[in-house]
Amino acid sequence: MKEFVQVSESVTWTGVIDQDMKKFHGEELSIPNGTSYNSYLVKDEKTVLIDTVIHKMGYDWVTKLKKEIDLNEIDYIIMNHSEPDHSGALLELMREIPETPIVCTEKGVEILKKYYGKNWKFHPVKTGDKINIGSKDLIFVEMKMLHWPDSMLTYLTEENILFSNDAFGQHYANYGLFNDMADQDQLHYECMKYYACILTPFGGILKNKLEEVLSLDLKIDMICPSHGVIWRDNPLQIVQKYLKWCNNYIESQVTIVYDTMWESTRKMAESIAEGITDVRQDIKVKLYNSAKNSENDIATEIFRSEGFLLGSSTINNGILPSMAALTESIKGLKFKDKKVGAFGSYGWNGRSLDILNRVLDETGLERITDGVKIMWNLDDEDTEKCREFGRDFAKSLFVELL
Template identity: 45%
Template sequence: IKEILKLAPNATVVGTANCKAGLEKHYFGNWKFQTVKTGDTLNLGERTLSFLEAPMLHWPDSMFTYIEKDALLLPNDGFGQHLASSKRFDDEVDQNILIEEAAKYYANILWPFSMLVTRKIEEVQKLGLKIDMIAPSHGIIWRKDPMKIVTAYLRWAKGEAEKKALIVYDTMWESTEKMAKAMLEGISSEGVEATLFRLPVSDNGDIIAALLETKGLLVGSATINNGVLPTVAPFLREMEGLRPRNKLAAAFGSYGWGGGAVATIEKALKSAGMDLVVPAMTVKWVPDSNELQ
């Protein structure tokens, strides 16, 4: 914006009050600024922009813009993806990849604001706007079926999930890994789909995306310095920040001299708002065949 306004010094910047405050504090520019709020419009001649503030989706200055002539919704960061493509529209890309990237974006960025997501969508629906296209600030534009992503957002915001489980862990001398693999085998034998993720081999963003529509989460770690391994700690911090809704969870791990990892895991999962459904599973040194049962 700073560079554009150097080229067009007479241009007027249009945004919310939060937008104005943020730009001024970032760039210290003495720019022409028009502050708008929900219900305001801006006539551009052939088209009129209608504004709907959407704070914390996912910035304080976020705002939706609607263009009636084109039945076009510009939702800022809503309904977007971190998907780089030479294509522009949803009907030009693989649908599985598109929805996976949209889910990954939601889970890693918008999950903590799920209640706001639901309210904002309901607010737009009450306005009765005709929407033929949704063009987020980054990612693919939804034109073939724009309501597909809206429906998905409502599902994700409600915390709807499938009867599946993720097992996320790291190990020091393979004891915790043996426990993780035994859990994978046991859960799968009951006909429940389960997926194993080892940290840091697996990316946190991918794990969080997989958790979005998964009901159960098991987190395991060996003990070091009376706590979890350094590779597990960032994932737990992500859980506390994102606060996934309607999740069932459990902790497991191993130790040698003294425990501590499972207590750290349980504390983090509780802090994230998850329901701990079974007591923590802890093994000293190496698990034997009975313990792996």
């Protein structure tokens, strides 16, 4: 277990690194670079613990925390968010200090009681409430539905540190701990993936909340999230990225996703990509087989794309399972301002195209084509038909640039 790290004059990182964690939210989210569960100890005239860690590491974490401080000296435990990756070690900790007040939102009280069945000494707070800990105050800002109804931020005055919980974090087990000690390309991608796959549905709420927080004119010298790196070098850079991402962010990219049985749909995808690049050679076109790539990585590429296309063979009057799973994810993430279309191959029943078109219509995105379907395998005429489909899609997508 990584040694605790001094973050500032009064703040110590008391979290754990979990390099072996490869899936999150059950099996829903792929995190190939692991994650961290960031907990923080704030020492002034009073001592405050901000967030705990996941349950499976609870015993070792509490044992190590005892070496850092007499647990009875902890005056408050602040739970910015009740999800079990942050609150899971509470059971182990509260066995040691059962009378210590737990500070959280009203909804946090409800959720913690439901998860752990304990009537601990709760101290509910709302936006603007504060706790004085000596020479500094802790100020609380509710962040409802980012991404749970109990979420909040905690701000430490004097040192100007924002404890942001899931906001501005990423699943990235970086042993350097701080953002200036990380691989910057990897860090940027993991931040975008975290936003795309978790926070996208709440973009409108997030935009309003970020504007509210910025209007408070708080000086922010450091942002300490509950997953991934601590932002000490230009910490507002991640806030600016969030402001871009929550404003229906797009790049000049088309993502083509397919699943295939006997390679016909793959050949269609490749021919469509050639057609797109015939029209715009400077456009990024990315192809992914939904059965062979992470659903979350694909969703991240769709998030950043101006348009995307889905393709599947027909099987049992439906679409292939990996594509069915992806379409459910796309519907749930509620992407905005993207143009879409579908394609597919078949033998005796071409229903896959109809199903994909219906799913795309359910997303509320702009479907700009009825799609294309090919029977059995592609001959030269079919290949050209797919290329032309790609050209037409590109022309519709970038009509204002032509």
